[in-house]
Amino acid sequence: MELNVNQFKKDYLRRLKAKSGRPLEESTVWDQYHALGSLIKEYMTDDWVGTSIAYNKLDTRQVFYFSMEFLTGKLLCDYMHAMGVFEVVEQGLTDLGLSLETISEAERDQGLGNGGLGRLAACFMDSMASVGIPGHGIGIRFNFGLFEQKIINGYQVEFPDRWLENRNVWEVKMPDKAVEVHFGGSVRQDYIGGRNVFFLENTEVVMAVPYDTPIPGYQNGIVNTLRLYSAEAKTPDFDLAGFSRGDYNRVFSEKYAVEAISQVLYPDDAYENGRLLRLKQEYFFVSAGLQGIMRSFKRSGLPIRDFHKYNAIHINDTHPALAIPELMRLLMDIEELNWEEAWKITTQTISYTNHTLLHEAMEKWPVDVMKSLLPRIFMIIEEIDRRFNQITERLYHQVDPRRSQQMAIIGDGQVRMAHLCIVGSHSVNGVAKLHSELLATKELKPFNEFYAGKFNNKTNGITHRRWLLHSNPRLSAHITEAIGDEWIKEPESLGRLMKYHSDPAYLEKLMAIKRANKVDFSNYLHKTSGVSIDPDSIYDIQIKRLHEYKRQTLNILHIMSMYLRLKEDPDLDLIPRTFLFGAKAAPGYQTAKQTIKLINAVGDLINADKDVNEKLKVVFVENYGVTVAEHIIPSADISEQISTASKEASGTGNMKLMMNGAVTVATLDGANIEILEAVGKDNIFLFGLTAEEVYRYTENHSYKAFEIYQNNPLLRRAIDMMTDGTLNVSPEEFYLIRSALLDHNDAFFVLKDFESYANIQKKACEAYRDKKRWSAMSLVNIAKSGIFSSDRTIRDYNRDIWKAPVFETLKGSL
Ligand code: GLG
Numbered sequence: 001m002e003l004n005v006n007q008f009k010k011d012y013l014r015r016l017k018a019k020s021g022r023p024l025e026e027s028t029v030w031d032q033y034h035a036l037g038s039l040i041k042e043y044m045t046d047d048w049v050g051t052s053i054a055y056n057k058l059d060t061r062q063v064f065y066f067s068m069e070f071l072t073g074k075l076l077c078d079y080m081h082a083m084g085v086f087e088v089v090e091q092g093l094t095d096l097g098l099s100l101e102t103i104s105e106a107e108r109d110q111g112l113g114n115g116g117l118g119r120l121a122a123c124f125m126d127s128m129a130s131v132g133i134p135g136h137g138i139g140i141r142f143n144f145g146l147f148e149q150k151i152i153n154g155y156q157v158e159f160p161d162r163w164l165e166n167r168n169v170w171e172v173k174m175p176d177k178a179v180e181v182h183f184g185g186s187v188r189q190d191y192i193g194g195r196n197v198f199f200l201e202n203t204e205v206v207m208a209v210p211y212d213t214p215i216p217g218y219q220n221g222i223v224n225t226l227r228l229y230s231a232e233a234k235t236p237d238f239d240l241a242g243f244s245r246g247d248y249n250r251v252f253s254e255k256y257a258v259e260a261i262s263q264v265l266y267p268d269d270a271y272e273n274g275r276l277l278r279l280k281q282e283y284f285f286v287s288a289g290l291q292g293i294m295r296s297f298k299r300s301g302l303p304i305r306d307f308h309k310y311n312a313i314h315i316n317d318t319h320p321a322l323a324i325p326e327l328m329r330l331l332m333d334i335e336e337l338n339w340e341e342a343w344k345i346t347t348q349t350i351s352y353t354n355h356t357l358l359h360e361a362m363e364k365w366p367v368d369v370m371k372s373l374l375p376r377i378f379m380i381i382e383e384i385d386r387r388f389n390q391i392t393e394r395l396y397h398q399v400d401p402r403r404s405q406q407m408a409i410i411g412d413g414q415v416r417m418a419h420l421c422i423v424g425s426h427s428v429n430g431v432a433k434l435h436s437e438l439l440a441t442k443e444l445k446p447f448n449e450f451y452a453g454k455f456n457n458k459t460n461g462i463t464h465r466r467w468l469l470h471s472n473p474r475l476s477a478h479i480t481e482a483i484g485d486e487w488i489k490e491p492e493s494l495g496r497l498m499k500y501h502s503d504p505a506y507l508e509k510l511m512a513i514k515r516a517n518k519v520d521f522s523n524y525l526h527k528t529s530g531v532s533i534d535p536d537s538i539y540d541i542q543i544k545r546l547h548e549y550k551r552q553t554l555n556i557l558h559i560m561s562m563y564l565r566l567k568e569d570p571d572l573d574l575i576p577r578t579f580l581f582g583a584k585a586a587p588g589y590q591t592a593k594q595t596i597k598l599i600n601a602v603g604d605l606i607n608a609d610k611d612v613n614e615k616l617k618v619v620f621v622e623n624y625g626v627t628v629a630e631h632i633i634p635s636a637d638i639s640e641q642i643s644t645a646s647k648e649a650s651g652t653g654n655m656k657l658m659m660n661g662a663v664t665v666a667t668l669d670g671a672n673i674e675i676l677e678a679v680g681k682d683n684i685f686l687f688g689l690t691a692e693e694v695y696r697y698t699e700n701h702s703y704k705a706f707e708i709y710q711n712n713p714l715l716r717r718a719i720d721m722m723t724d725g726t727l728n729v730s731p732e733e734f735y736l737i738r739s740a741l742l743d744h745n746d747a748f749f750v751l752k753d754f755e756s757y758a759n760i761q762k763k764a765c766e767a768y769r770d771k772k773r774w775s776a777m778s779l780v781n782i783a784k785s786g787i788f789s790s791d792r793t794i795r796d797y798n799r800d801i802w803k804a805p806v807f808e809t810l811k812g813s814l
Pocket residue numbers: 115116117118120269270355356431460648649650651652670
């Protein structure tokens with residue numbers, strides 16, 4: 001948009017006064033933030049309204065991305081970049097004696113997600129708008145996002161994330177678009193006008209009230225919408241008669257029970273905890289979202305039989321799986337279509353992404369729970385299952401009689417949500433080549449054989465605008481100086497940087513930028529936690545959720561072994577290295593929590609020991625999340641992507657780090673494999689078992705972890721360090737970690753991969769010594785990262801699955 005500094009200052013001062021009731025001199029940082037946010041939102045309003053009018057007017061096919069999680073982070077600076085007003089606003093604020101940096105710190109992270117899955121949804125929102133696809137998000141407006149993590153005495157302690165405490169400037173409440181969602185009750189069946197009709201009776205009614213947040217595309221005038229639903233009790237707020245009789249508890253407990261639905265995000269990543277409230281959350285937003293879509297579709301006057309031609313609904317993992325029976329319900333019970341018509345529309349509307357092969361993450365709901373919470377929905381699932389079984393029975397009963405049971409949606413007293421998603425959608429995709437291949441050839445093989453062509457791959461991506469353009473301004477400027485700014489819209493043109501591959505001046509500047517970013521991060525860390533780190537050491541970074549399969553344990557055991565070697569030989573020629581960890585553990589995941597304590601205990605030992613602390617430092621960065629990541633990633637030298645092969649579906653942190661010039665230490669897992677393909681084997685450090693080997697060891701039970709423990713003295717000493725008193729803790733402190741490795745035969749092959757990990761770490765350090773070589777490696781990583789932009793991912797989804805139109809701009813369509 002067109003905006004000059006003077007106009008901005010005028011607008012801003014007026015807005016600040018109106019919002020805070022105070023003049024500039026007396027305003028607080030929060031007042032300043034709030035005024036700025038609301039002004040930026042207002043600047044966006046014309047485009048926002050215009051976009052939705054244009055989509056309606058053009059009767060365009062639209063995409064709705066249903067996701068339990070949207071891990072958005074802060075929005076202010078992102079939005080200013082998207083609108084092309086960043087410099088003007090920054091200048092205007094400086095003129096007024098304010099600092100944009102300070103003001104943007106006042107914004108709370110929108111942390112409505114656990115990790116990769118939720119962050120992916122947020123990247124997709126940005127890319128859909130920027131690429132010009134009519135695509136919107138549908139989810140839940142949790143009052144509390146993912147918990148805030150504090151490290152107290154080395155332990156993770158969780159505190160509620162009160163992100164809405166001071167209101168949210170970006171959202172707009174839409175009470176007129178509220179819909180009712182029904183739980184419980186019973187189904188009455190009637191035969192009217194020659195057809196079976198179903199009525200839900202005596203249900204508990206919850207109001208789903210949408211809050212809309214604008215999602216601006218990058219300087220294209222397109223503004224899509226993220227719609228998050230909040231649960232409210234149906235008016236009146238409370239029963240006044242009961243209240244006056246003094247029956248406060250009952251009156252309020254009903255209201256709280258209803259509102260509990262959108263109260264908190266479950267803090268489990270890649271793990272299903274099976275709570276009833278969770279199932280309520282799932283149905284709540286899916287039903288509300290579909291009713292909203294249906295309502296506006298009907299307003300358009302288009303025939304209901306064409307629903308799938310105008311709406312593509314994507315479900316992010318199985319959490320929104322109930323979209324399938326719910327859409328069937330709306331089409332049959334409300335729109336009066338018959339089963340076959342409704343089924344055709346539903347399956348052609350819905351597509352599904354699988355994000356994990358871990359069995360503990362596969363959602364299953366007990367039949368009796370589903371039946372009593374959602375009786376009509378359960379009936380529909382049963383019918384889908386019955387019809388599907390009929391076909392598989394007929395096909396397989398002779399060749400493989402067990403197969404149709406294996407493929408059933410309902411089995412062993414449970415509803416298997418992944419099966420429901422596969423049967424009820426027209427596309428099933430994995431999130432990286434290896435993952436999609438394992439889905440099709442192993443985990444979901446019978447389905448892949450049954451549905452030829454339904455399974456496909458869509459390798460994940462990240463928005464290079466947030467993760468490079470905004471969070472690494474120095475590097476962005478250096479890139480633009482060399483190859484122009486086309487990469488912002490066409491990230492694959494980052495490839496042109498390859499011509500600087502052997503240009504000493506360019507590479508030197510690249511390293512100077514890395515150094516400056518490392519100084520920035522060390523200042524940030526010092527300011528936020530009091531810890532000092534040395535920008536001349538290697539920053540070796542593992543940032544992601546804490547999970548056994550991600551193997552933070554491998555990293556810390558290797559650090560312990562380095563410590564032991566250094567103690568023995570203090571003159572060991574090591575380049576000083578700072579190991580940084582950032583990770584939240586699910587509050588109920590004890591092994592993961594012990595790993596946090598272990599990292600901190602090892603850090604306490606090493607950082608205080610003068611024999612080693614010139615060369616080694618271990619830091620656990622508190623409360624890892626989107627904003628912390630934006631500070632760390634530009635400073636990274638080494639990116640640790642060391643999951644057990646076959647366990648990490650894709651990973652997306654790996655992409656963010658390479659894009660910022662970090663070199664990856666990687667197993668052949670998830671998207672690491674595609675990073676390898678992109679950069680070539682000389683620009684990545686590979687180690688460890690392959691997925692095939694992991695499967696083989698698991699299947700033939702030939703792996704013996706204890707033997708490795710016995711035969712590798714250094715590793716044994718590192719493991720024993722957990723219990724022998726070297727660390728300042730009781731011998732039981734790390735009981736679960738030790739027992740997982742030794743008593744339970746190390747399910748994630750930490751011991752098996754230890755030696756090759758230690759070797760590759762040595763190689764990485766040698767490479768780092770050679771500054772020229774390292775800077776060239778770093779450059780290749782940046783240059784080849786364009787394919788990991790979520791713009792590419794979104795274009796792939798749209799080309800193969802959604803098939804929505806792509807608009808360069810909507811200007812002129814009104
Ligand atoms: C999952 C997977 C990650 C993946 C992400 C996004 O575990 O490997 O990158 O989704 O597809 N639960 C997750 O974060």
